[in-house]
Amino acid sequence: MVNALDPQNMNRFSEASVSVEIETEDMTLNIGPQHPSTHGVLRLVAKVDGEKVHDVKPVLGYMHRGYEKLAEVRSYPQITTLVNRIDWVAGFSNEIPFIAGAERLMEIEVPERAKHIRLILTEMARISSHFVFNGAYALEVGALTPIFYAMEDRERVLDLIESVTGGRFHPNFNRIGGVKPAAGAGPTSKKNIQDLPAGFYRDTKVAMEKVIQAADQFQNLIGGNEVFKKRTKNVGVLTAETAEAYGVSGPILRASGVKSDLRTQTDYLPYDQFDYDIPVGENGDCYDRWDVRVKEMVESAKIVLQAIDSMPSGPLQAKVPKVIKVPQGRTYVRAENPKGEMGYYIVSDGGLGPYRLKVRTASFSNVSILPIMLEGALLPDLIAIMGSLDFVLGDVDR
Amino acid sequence: MEEFFNNIKESFKEATLEFETINIKIDSTEWIDVHKKLRDEFNLKFFSWLSAIDWDNEVSVGEAPKDSVSPSFEIITCLSDLDNTNLVTVSTSISKSEPNINSLIDVYAGANWHEREAYEMFGINFENHPNLEKLYLPDGYEGNPMLKSFELISREVKPWPGDVDVEGMPEESESDGSVDG
Numbered sequence: 001m002v003n004a005l006d007p008q009n010m011n012r013f014s015e016a017s018v019s020v021e022i023e024t025e026d027m028t029l030n031i032g033p034q035h036p037s038t039h040g041v042l043r044l045v046a047k048v049d050g051e052k053v054h055d056v057k058p059v060l061g062y063m064h065r066g067y068e069k070l071a072e073v074r075s076y077p078q079i080t081t082l083v084n085r086i087d088w089v090a091g092f093s094n095e096i097p098f099i100a101g102a103e104r105l106m107e108i109e110v111p112e113r114a115k116h117i118r119l120i121l122t123e124m125a126r127i128s129s130h131f132v133f134n135g136a137y138a139l140e141v142g143a144l145t146p147i148f149y150a151m152e153d154r155e156r157v158l159d160l161i162e163s164v165t166g167g168r169f170h171p172n173f174n175r176i177g178g179v180k181p182a183a184g185a186g187p188t189s190k191k192n193i194q195d196l197p198a199g200f201y202r203d204t205k206v207a208m209e210k211v212i213q214a215a216d217q218f219q220n221l222i223g224g225n226e227v228f229k230k231r232t233k234n235v236g237v238l239t240a241e242t243a244e245a246y247g248v249s250g251p252i253l254r255a256s257g258v259k260s261d262l263r264t265q266t267d268y269l270p271y272d273q274f275d276y277d278i279p280v281g282e283n284g285d286c287y288d289r290w291d292v293r294v295k296e297m298v299e300s301a302k303i304v305l306q307a308i309d310s311m312p313s314g315p316l317q318a319k320v321p322k323v324i325k326v327p328q329g330r331t332y333v334r335a336e337n338p339k340g341e342m343g344y345y346i347v348s349d350g351g352l353g354p355y356r357l358k359v360r361t362a363s364f365s366n367v368s369i370l371p372i373m374l375e376g377a378l379l380p381d382l383i384a385i386m387g388s389l390d391f392v393l394g395d396v397d398r
Numbered sequence: 399m400e401e402f403f404n405n406i407k408e409s410f411k412e413a414t415l416e417f418e419t420i421n422i423k424i425d426s427t428e429w430i431d432v433h434k435k436l437r438d439e440f441n442l443k444f445f446s447w448l449s450a451i452d453w454d455n456e457v458s459v460g461e462a463p464k465d466s467v468s469p470s471f472e473i474i475t476c477l478s479d480l481d482n483t484n485l486v487t488v489s490t491s492i493s494k495s496e497p498n499i500n501s502l503i504d505v506y507a508g509a510n511w512h513e514r515e516a517y518e519m520f521g522i523n524f525e526n527h528p529n530l531e532k533l534y535l536p537d538g539y540e541g542n543p544m545l546k547s548f549e550l551i552s553r554e555v556k557p558w559p560g561d562v563d564v565e566g567m568p569e570e571s572e573s574d575g576s577v578d579g
Contacts, residue, residue, distance in 0.1 A: 061534035068519075069543055073550060104417055244443045244480065246508035253480075260480040266418075328464070331417045332476060332487065334446075345476070345487075347451060351461040358449045360476070365447075368511045397534060 024049065031382075033062045039136070040393025042367070046374070046382070053382055056374040058367060063397040071357035076102050076176060076324050079357070083344075084170040086361060087395040089132050090125035090338045092161065095174040100268045101333035101346045102176050105326045112270070112312040114178035117195065119269045120204070120307050121161060121173065122335075123300040127211055128157045129338035130293045130300075133390045137290060138222050140387035141231045146222050153214045156207045163197045176324055178317035195316050201308050208301040215297045223291065232286035236373050236385035239284060246372075247365035250340025251296060252389060255281035255288035262336035269335075274306045286388040293390070325352060339363050339395060363395035402484045406440065419485045426473075426490040426499055433488065433505045436477060442486055446476040448502065448512035450520045450544075458549040469494055471522055475502070475509075492522070501527040519544035 032043040041062035047055040067086065071079050083098050084091045096118060103110060135150030158168045165171030173179055181195055222228055238248070240256045253260055261278045263271040279295035281288030326348040334343030340362030347356040366389050373385050399418065406413050406420055410432075413422045424432050436442045451472040455462055474489045492499055501524040502509035513524045514533040521542040524530055532539065541548055 061532075061536070064534040066543065069548075069550065072546075241443075242507075245445060245506050247445045247447065247506075248508075249444075258480055265483045329416075332419055332485065334485075341446065343446070343476075345447075345449070345474070349461065349463050351464075353461065355461070355463060356451045358447065358474075360447045364511065365508060368508060 026054075029053075029379075033059075039391060040396075042391075042393055042396065044370070044382075044386075048379060051379050053374050053377050053379055056371045056382075058370050060367075060397055063393040065394075065398065067359055067398050068357055071354060071359075073353065075352040076326060076354070079353070080174060081170075081172050083359070084172055085394060086359065086398060087129075087337065087339060087342075087363070087392050088169050089392050090129040091167075091169045092125040092165070092171050092173065093122045093335065093337045094342065095172070096122055097268060097333045097335040097342055098344045098346075099174045099176055100335070101331050101344050102324075102326055104331050104333060105329050105346065105348055106176065106320070106324075107327075108177050108318050108320060110178055110318055111315045113195070113314045114316050114318075115270050116307050116311050117164070117179050117316070118174065119271070120304050121164065121171070122269065123304045123307075124157050124161050126300045126338040127297050127304075128154050128161070129390075130297045131157070131214075133293055134218050134222065134290075137387045137390070138228070140383050141228060143222065143225065143228060146218065149214065149217065149221070153210060156210060160200070160204055160207055163200065163203075175317065175320075177320040178315070181316065201311075204304060204308055208305050211301040212298050215294050215301075218294050223287075223294070229287065231381075231384050232290060232388070234283065235286045235381050236377065236388060237283060237285045238369065238373060242369070242372060243284075246369045248340070248369050249365065250336070250338070250362050251292045252289055252340065252366055254279065255292045256284035257282060262334055262341060266334065268333060271303070273310065274303050276300075276303050286384055289388040289390075323352070325350060326354070334360070337362055339390060339392070340366060359398050361395045361398055363389075363391035363393075364398070367391050367396050399483060402440075402479075406486070409435065409439075418483070419487055422486060422488045424488060424490050426492050429490055430500050430502065430505060433475070433477075433502055436486065436488070437505060440479075440484075440486075441481075442477040442479050442484070444478045444480050445506035445508040446478055448473070448475045448509050448516065450474070450516045450522055452520060452544060452546045454546040457546045471497055471520060473499060473516070473522070497522045498525055499523075500525050501530075503527060518542065521545070 026047045026049050029046045029048045031046065033041040043059040043062065045057045045059060046053045067082060070082060074082065079098065080095055083094045086094045131150045131154035135147030138146035161171060162168045165173035238252065238256050240258050243253050243256050257280060259278055259280050276299045279292045279299065281292050328348055328350040330347045332343055332345045334341050341360065342362050343360040345358035346354050349355040370386065374382055377385060403415050403420055410422045413420055453467045453472060454469050455466055470491045470493060472489055472491050474487055477486045478484060499522065501513055511533060513527055514531060516522050517524060517530055518532040518535050519542055
């Protein structure tokens with residue numbers, strides 16, 4: 001320790017000149033894996049130069065459960081239970097492309113009523129996922145209130161999913177060839193299979209009206225907030241070209257101005273029977289990504305209301321063999337999930353389970369863009385950009 | 399889709415169309431050139447995924463293929479076109495003794511993580527990859543879990559297929575099943 005009051009040292013200090021160019025050393029900042037705003041266990045290792053972030057390295061694998069390996073030793077009906085847990089915020093929509101792939105290989109025509117029920121529940125899963133996003137994202141950029149509204153409104157939708165499937169998050173409701181009889185439908189007999197619980201249509205109509213109101217409320221409560229606008233507008237701009245090369249899909253891609261929606265482009269569910277818009281952003285910034293999702297909630301609610309009015313009658317289940325064996329072949333079925341393109345590449349060898357199952361999840365590709373988006377961003381923007389990607393770690397790590 | 403398939407057929411004679419997906423099988427030496435061509439000439443700019451299949455007759459996990467296969471790695475990429483419904487998978491085969499293939503990063507930047515995953519899961523070496531490290535697995539992990547020879551511990555205890563649960567299906571119903579209205 002140098003004594004500054006010592007006369008000998010005083011001389012030395014007075015001669016010291018102030019260096020104009022301050023040499024700074026980059027600090028390595030470790031964010032996560034246990035960080036409330038990482039939606040699970042994502043870890044980011046970032047270099048920080050003052051307030052600027054560069055060389056961000058996402059570290060994955062804390063939630064890796066090895067679905068692709070597990071699927072090799074399971075039969076098709078068992079895998080349905082597994083895939084529920086990939087993106088747990090919208091569990092129902094994970095089942096759809098897998099089931100659709102198996103049905104496609106088995107050449108099973110699913111009854112219209114089962115397709116409609118699937119569609120309604122998929123859209124409800126989308127709404128509930130976007131509710132979580134709205135609450136969580138507002139929280140991440142510093143607004144505490146919206147999450148309480150979002151969670152309350154989401155509960156109404158989850159109750160409906162529960163009344164049909166018996167599960168709030170992991171419904172395991174799809175069967176190859178259709179859907180199973182609803183949980184809340186009361187006793188079923190061979191003569192009278194009940195599918196939807198009593199009062200489902202009425203409750204759904206009420207809930208969907210509330211969703212449309214809630215989206216409107218979010219537009220004022222979150223979107224109308226000056227602080228929120230300042231934190232998100234022109235922050236984390238993503239161009240369509242970069243997004244495409246990285247396989248970024250879903251609302252993030254649409255926020256960058258690409259009108260791409262697998263619901264209209266493929267026929268895994270009968271979306272062509274309904275009238276709805278595909279919201280598209282202009283700038284590809286955080287605000288647009290938020291805005292696109294809020295607008296999507298309204299469109300999803302509209303789809304559900306139309307589907308309820310035009311619900312066809314008929315059986316819930318096509319005729320399928322008792323032991324499900326999928327013929328030799330391969331297929332890739334993709335679906336527009338709340339977070340983007342989700343697909344399953346099924347390679348079947350005619351056995352009880354797939355020879356190889358490749359799971360393509362939306363969040364995996366969406367998160368791979370983080371190092372590009374965070375290059376040179378301000379540290380406070382890091383959370384705003386990360387949150388706007390709306391990922392779930394189960395969907396990233398699989 | 400039909401028109402697009404005919405265009406593809408002009409360049410790739412052996413392309414097949416199955417379940418609305420165009421499959422192109424190529425030689426591993428053309429890997430980069432074909433992807434460049436598909437991206438630039440056929441406008442397939444959206445990189446969906448890359449993965450591999452371990453083809454093997456001796457399988458410790460799951461069921462062995464019914465027909466005899468030549469042991470090899472099949473590498474597959476899935477590309478699509480955002481404006482249309484065109485979906486293309488490109489696949490190639492490489493030997494297991496020398497599992498080398500060129501990295502696609504220069505063509506599709508998004509191949510980065512997918513290649514790292516295939517590297518750790520199958521042990522495939524992607525040449526010219528700037529950062530070929532493990533993606534999910536911890537650093538000290540040995541083995542490539544997605545190989546068919548890599549056995550799951552739980553399956554050593556309880557062999558596959560075990561007892562297959564068969565859920566009884568309701569017989570044909572006479573009513574339309576609707577209770578609500």
